[in-house]
Amino acid sequence: MSANPQFPGFLRTSIGRKWVVAVSGLFLIGFVIIHMAGNLQMFAATPDVINRYAYFLKTNPLMLWGFRLALLTAVAAHIWAALSLARENRAAKPVNYAVAGRKSRLHVTLASVTMVISGTVILGFVIFHLLHFTAQVVDRSYQEMETVLDGKAVHDVHRMVVAGFSKPLISAFYILAMGLLFFHLRHGAASVFQTIGIRDRTLSRVIESGSWALAAILFLGFSSIPVAVLLGVWKL
Amino acid sequence: MKLHLKIWRQPGKDHPGKLEMYDLDGLNPDMSFLEMMDVLNDRLTREGKEPVAFEHDCREGICGSCAMAINGEPHGPNDGATTCQVYLRSFKDGETLTVEPWRARAFPVLKDLVTDRSAFDRIMQAGGFISVNTGQAPDANAMPIGKETAEQAFDAAHCIGCGACVAACRNGSAMLFVAAKVSHLGLLPQGQPERKQRVRRMVEAMDAAGFGNCSNQYACEAVCPKEISADLIARMNRDYALSLVPKL
Ligand code: HEM
Ligand code: SF4
Ligand code: FES
Numbered sequence: 256m257s258a259n260p261q262f263p264g265f266l267r268t269s270i271g272r273k274w275v276v277a278v279s280g281l282f283l284i285g286f287v288i289i290h291m292a293g294n295l296q297m298f299a300a301t302p303d304v305i306n307r308y309a310y311f312l313k314t315n316p317l318m319l320w321g322f323r324l325a326l327l328t329a330v331a332a333h334i335w336a337a338l339s340l341a342r343e344n345r346a347a348k349p350v351n352y353a354v355a356g357r358k359s360r361l362h363v364t365l366a367s368v369t370m371v372i373s374g375t376v377i378l379g380f381v382i383f384h385l386l387h388f389t390a391q392v393v394d395r396s397y398q399e400m401e402t403v404l405d406g407k408a409v410h411d412v413h414r415m416v417v418a419g420f421s422k423p424l425i426s427a428f429y430i431l432a433m434g435l436l437f438f439h440l441r442h443g444a445a446s447v448f449q450t451i452g453i454r455d456r457t458l459s460r461v462i463e464s465g466s467w468a469l470a471a472i473l474f475l476g477f478s479s480i481p482v483a484v485l486l487g488v489w490k491l
Numbered sequence: 492m493k494l495h496l497k498i499w500r501q502p503g504k505d506h507p508g509k510l511e512m513y514d515l516d517g518l519n520p521d522m523s524f525l526e527m528m529d530v531l532n533d534r535l536t537r538e539g540k541e542p543v544a545f546e547h548d549c550r551e552g553i554c555g556s557c558a559m560a561i562n563g564e565p566h567g568p569n570d571g572a573t574t575c576q577v578y579l580r581s582f583k584d585g586e587t588l589t590v591e592p593w594r595a596r597a598f599p600v601l602k603d604l605v606t607d608r609s610a611f612d613r614i615m616q617a618g619g620f621i622s623v624n625t626g627q628a629p630d631a632n633a634m635p636i637g638k639e640t641a642e643q644a645f646d647a648a649h650c651i652g653c654g655a656c657v658a659a660c661r662n663g664s665a666m667l668f669v670a671a672k673v674s675h676l677g678l679l680p681q682g683q684p685e686r687k688q689r690v691r692r693m694v695e696a697m698d699a700a701g702f703g704n705c706s707n708q709y710a711c712e713a714v715c716p717k718e719i720s721a722d723l724i725a726r727m728n729r730d731y732a733l734s735l736v737p738k739l
Binding site for chain 2: 268352363368459
């Protein structure tokens with residue numbers, strides 16, 4: 256196998272970086288789907304189900320840190336490539352038309368023109384979320400919540416989540432961030448197919464409605480938990 | 492019929508420009524947009540004023556030179572039509588139309604509505620060709636090509652290089668144009684020997700010219716007078732990635 260001399264250059268080209276955004280974005284989509292499925296165990300018959308799942312994740316450090324490293328890499332690559340493309344895009348259109356064309360004809364959608372904004376809020380949310388439920392430094396009392404599972408003392412994740420979402424402002428922020436994730440993925444999920452070259456006239460309708468549906472399912476799935484807490488489904 | 496025109500006037504490349512108002516009356520609705528521009532320029536010339544500089548050549552939708560945005564839409568309001576094929580009956584009597592040059596960093600304004608589109612030539616020089624020995628033209632049917640492929644290549648070959656795709660794109664991206672050129676040759680057997688280097692070089696030339704990057708909104712496809720499909724951009728994205736796979 257002979258190395259291709261052009262290869263290192265692909266990170267510099269427009270299409271090369273678009274591939275980076277798409278592949279990292281696809282990986283992040285996979286992650287948020289699994290994450291949502293994990294979260295929905297909150298609705299299981301007993302709190303033991305999600306507590307056991309959390310215990311399983313925490314006691315496999317190799318898997319946990321491998322996954323965290325992959326996620327961190329994907330997020331860094333995604334943001335770097337997306338922002339470098341977006342910066343060039345602004346520079347490539349220094350003057351706009353005095354009269355804007357019809358939005359409907361030019362396919363100007365709210366989701367597609369706000370990718371940097373929705374992405375940035377999502378990033379801010381992710382940082383808060385990690386401090387809130389992973390590092391548990393927003394409210395340190397979460398660190399002491401324990402329950403007994405199969406005879407062992409384990410962290411009571413179910414109780415922490417209920418306590419966390421009992422604060423309406425925090426719940427509102429989570430739901431808002433999931434709303435922005437909906438917008439980001441409504442455009443982003445469909446975009447992946449175009450960027451990696453799997454799109455044509457017949458597929459495009461499936462891709463567009465499929466990515467809308469995926470974005471909506473993720474929004475509803477994630478938001479259902481703070482909403483359920485606020486509705487008093489679980490008592491502390 | 493009557494029209495109020497706001498036209499971008501700019502005396503030269505590095506001069507500031509502004510929109511100027513012109514009122515035209517007694518227009519025939521069956522005039523083309525360019526005929527209306529001729530009427531205006533006649534009047535300006537008779538008044539001893541500088542006529543509006545705009546490009547035109549074939550006036551039948553095949554040369555791609557009649558670049559202007561009407562109310563923010565390159566080539567005006569109609570699908571699948573160049574400016575020269577837009578007729579005044581597409582507008583309402585008494586309407587105000589704002590006419591501007593293509594807006595993109597890679598297409599600097601030279602004068603009024605005329606922009607420098609030589610960036611497209613540089614992209615073509617980078618790979619928009621096939622290398623063959625000169626001599627007798629080959630026999631027309633010596634190289635069999637499937638109907639599907641021939642049609643796809645022909646659809647891509649319709650691109651007239653007008654630049655409306657760049658002008659419509661909020662990112663000033665030339666990916667529809669480049670995708671059309673890459674696909675037109677890349678689909679045909681004659682284009683295979685240079686297929687990998689063609690897509691790489693054309694993409695690099697596109698980037699070097701200062702065009703932006705596609706963000707998958709497809710305004711280009713909507714305004715393209717030749718209705719080039721944005722599916723070709725997907726095809727180019729795939730072709731580009733495959734061109735980087737090292738040879739075994
Ligand atoms: C859970 C987190 C995230 C997911 C699942 C996600 C997913 C995606 C996907 C699938 C795309 C479409 C890729 C393509 O063009 O083919 C995309 C595009 C984009 N993302 Fe994200 N993203 C996330 C976070 C972020 C963050 C934190 C930012 C921060 C700035 C961001 C900024 C962008 C931008 C600007 C684009 C558009 C790129 C372009 O087409 O020019 N994203 N995202
Ligand atoms: S792709 Fe369409 S809009 Fe773009 S240059 Fe070719 S003909 Fe013009
Ligand atoms: S003048 Fe040739 S396409 Fe309009």
